[in-house]
Amino acid sequence: MAEVPFIAIEGPIGIGKTSLANKLSDHFNFHLLREIVEENPFLGKFYDDIDEWSFQTEMFFLCNRFKQLEDIEKKYLKQNKAVISDYHISKNMIFARRTLQKDKFDKYEQIYHILTQDMPVPNMMIYLHASLDTILKRIKMRGREIEQNIKPSYLAQLAQDYESYMNEFEIMHPEIPVIRINGDEIDFVKYQNDLDAIISQVQNQLNHFTTISK
Known part of the structure; x- marks a missing residue:
C-alpha cells in the first residue's frame, strides 16, 4: 500500500463519487485525481450499442487510467503527497465482466493485469451505494447528455456487480478499510451534517x- 494517504472512492454511475472527492479534497487539502469520462470518444456509442462498442470503450478507459495512476505515483505519492481519487482502477474489471464477450474479456484481462501489476494501491476505500431509483434521479439531475440513453436494467446490474465486488474486496484486502455510504439515507451535497459525518x-x-501530507 501507499505510505501516504491514497483514498479511492467507488460506486455505480451517478452515485456522487466526483462530488464527494471534490469536497474531501478541499477539506483535507489532498490532491484530487479525477477519472477521464466524457473525453472517451466511444462512450456515447457504447451506451447506444454496448455489444458493438464495449471493447473499444473499456480499452480507452484502461489506458487512460493506467497513465493517470503512473503520473500520480511519480508526482505525488512518491513525493509524500496525499491523494484522493474518484475511482479505483479495478472498476475496469467490473465493467469488462459485464460488457465484454468471453473471447474479448480474456484478452482484456491479460492486458489489465500486465498494466496494473505495479500500480499504487489505495489504502482507504469509500464505497457509495444506493437504490436504482436514487441512482436514476442523480443521473437525471446532473444532466450529462451522454448518459441519458443508459438503460435502467444496465444500471441495476451494475449496482449489483459493485456490491458483489466490494464484498469480495473486503475479504481479499482486510488491511484496507472500506467506508460504506448509503446514498438513500445520506445526501452530502445538500446537507452539511451528512458531509461532516463522512469527514x-x-x-x-x-x-x-503516521505520515499525512497537508
Whole structure:
C-alpha cells in the first residue's frame, strides 16, 4: 500500500463519487485525481450499442487510467503527497465482466493485469451505494447528455456487480478499510451534517497513518 494517504472512492454511475472527492479534497487539502469520462470518444456509442462498442470503450478507459495512476505515483505519492481519487482502477474489471464477450474479456484481462501489476494501491476505500431509483434521479439531475440513453436494467446490474465486488474486496484486502455510504439515507451535497459525518469517518481512518501530507 501507499505510505501516504491514497483514498479511492467507488460506486455505480451517478452515485456522487466526483462530488464527494471534490469536497474531501478541499477539506483535507489532498490532491484530487479525477477519472477521464466524457473525453472517451466511444462512450456515447457504447451506451447506444454496448455489444458493438464495449471493447473499444473499456480499452480507452484502461489506458487512460493506467497513465493517470503512473503520473500520480511519480508526482505525488512518491513525493509524500496525499491523494484522493474518484475511482479505483479495478472498476475496469467490473465493467469488462459485464460488457465484454468471453473471447474479448480474456484478452482484456491479460492486458489489465500486465498494466496494473505495479500500480499504487489505495489504502482507504469509500464505497457509495444506493437504490436504482436514487441512482436514476442523480443521473437525471446532473444532466450529462451522454448518459441519458443508459438503460435502467444496465444500471441495476451494475449496482449489483459493485456490491458483489466490494464484498469480495473486503475479504481479499482486510488491511484496507472500506467506508460504506448509503446514498438513500445520506445526501452530502445538500446537507452539511451528512458531509461532516463522512469527514469524521475518513479522519478516524487517517489517524492510523503516521505520515499525512497537508
